Amino acid sequence: MLGSVDGGQKSVQVAVALENTFAGEQGTFYQLRPEDLLKADAEARRRGMDLVGIFHSHPDCDAYFSKADLENSCPWYSFVVLSIQKGEFHHANSFLPDADQKVAAQEELQYPR
Numbered sequence: 001m002l003g004s005v006d007g008g009q010k011s012v013q014v015a016v017a018l019e020n021t022f023a024g025e026q027g028t029f030y031q032l033r034p035e036d037l038l039k040a041d042a043e044a045r046r047r048g049m050d051l052v053g054i055f056h057s058h059p060d061c062d063a064y065f066s067k068a069d070l071e072n073s074c075p076w077y078s079f080v081v082l083s084i085q086k087g088e089f090h091h092a093n094s095f096l097p098d099a100d101q102k103v104a105a106q107e108e109l110q111y112p113r
């Protein structure tokens with residue numbers, strides 16, 4: 001997610017789709033190439049924005065932050081989880097992992113409905 005940070009508030013302007021490189025069942029886990037993230041970061045800077053977070057979806061599942069999501073995270077990005085029910089967007093939540101990636105606080109998330 002590319003956008004801007006103003007004080008404690010992040011705004012997402014552009015969503016860039018990155019390939020899920022997880023070799024197993026795609027709906028169960030996601031993995032990103034570090035170089036893809038670096039490319040997204042460079043793209044953000046080229047457009048005068050920042051890489052503010054990373055989103056992924058939970059097919060036919062609630063938008064919670066799983067243990068694997070927490071372990072797979074990093075503290076400085078917002079992690080938005082989308083709940084996709086029967087192929088349609090249902091709801092989303094955003095989480096901000098702490099520096100040790102032990103807890104992720106749920107952030108207030110506003111999106112068009």
Ligand SMILES: [Zn+2]
Pocket residue numbers: 056057058064065066069081
């Ligand atoms: Zn997840």
